[in-house]
């Protein structure tokens with residue numbers, strides 16, 4: 001009986017806090033030392049396509065919402081290209097007091113289809129972080145492989161012993177593994193739980209499951225190819241950065257040798273294919289060890305994390321902070337502005 005009024009009161013309170021953050025957050029003030037907001041996007045997808053692909057709610061915004069963001073952000077921030085801001089700060093040149101850079105992780109094909117026309121129309125610079133050894137392939141990241149398998153196999157996964165490891169991981173979810181078959185939020189929570197396992201182990205387990213009959217339909221190519229990356233660059237608005245070779249998390253479980261290769265070989269491959277220097281790096285899943293960050297600093301001018309915050313001149317260039325945007329949290333004006341504030345409202 002009480003639950004609904006309580007929920008309504010909480011929603012009202014949250015909206016009130018969002019309005020305050022929207023009106024009085026740091027994005028509304030200029031400071032003496034320059035600051036940089038870096039917005040983090042992944043996919044730009046129409047809602048029905050996101051639902052059809054079982055994409056996590058945190059992974060996309062719709063083209064309509066993205067178009068709104070591009071308008072709203074200009075009310076208080078000066079949009080710059082990330083590489084240019086880094087270069088200017090490092091050479092002591094003047095940068096806008098409140099600058100903002102737009103970034104896209106992973107190199108999704110929907111970026112060229114849905115984001116690029118909006119970037120061109122609004123003359124907005126952006127950075128795309130591509131996974132060098134997956135460009136143009138039908139390779140998929142493990143969360144998408146897992147999601148496809150759950151959709152294809154359906155209720156069979158609840159009792160099949162081959163899925164035991166996932167049944168165990170899902171045991172503490174309210175509603176267990178069954179909830180991950182029907183709810184996008186539950187699936188997202190399950191994917192979060194899977195991160196306890198290494199990328200190598202997850203990929204190996206998914207290889208085994210995919211090999212079992214019935215055969216899966218071939219996956220669509222959802223990442224950009226080289227030509228599409230060049231199309232983005234040729235507008236003069238988009239720069240490409242490295243997001244490693246295979247999107248392995250650069251955590252302590254990954255060997256030093258593979259970590260180095262992911263950092264260095266990805267840069268070489270992108271430079272060879274695109275004919276430009278690649279001075280920016282993005283840590284897969286935001287994970288890095290101290291030694292990975294040192295390696296990155298050796299080979300790149302700057303790197304971005306997934307840690308939330310607003311950068312100042314004192315933020316280390318190899319660990320820049322970002323603000324993640326996704327449809328559910330930012331489709332309304334005050335919710336977007338509150339997100340820019342960096343406050344947790």
Ligand SMILES: [Zn+2]
Pocket residue numbers: 105106243247284285
């Ligand atoms: Zn990524």
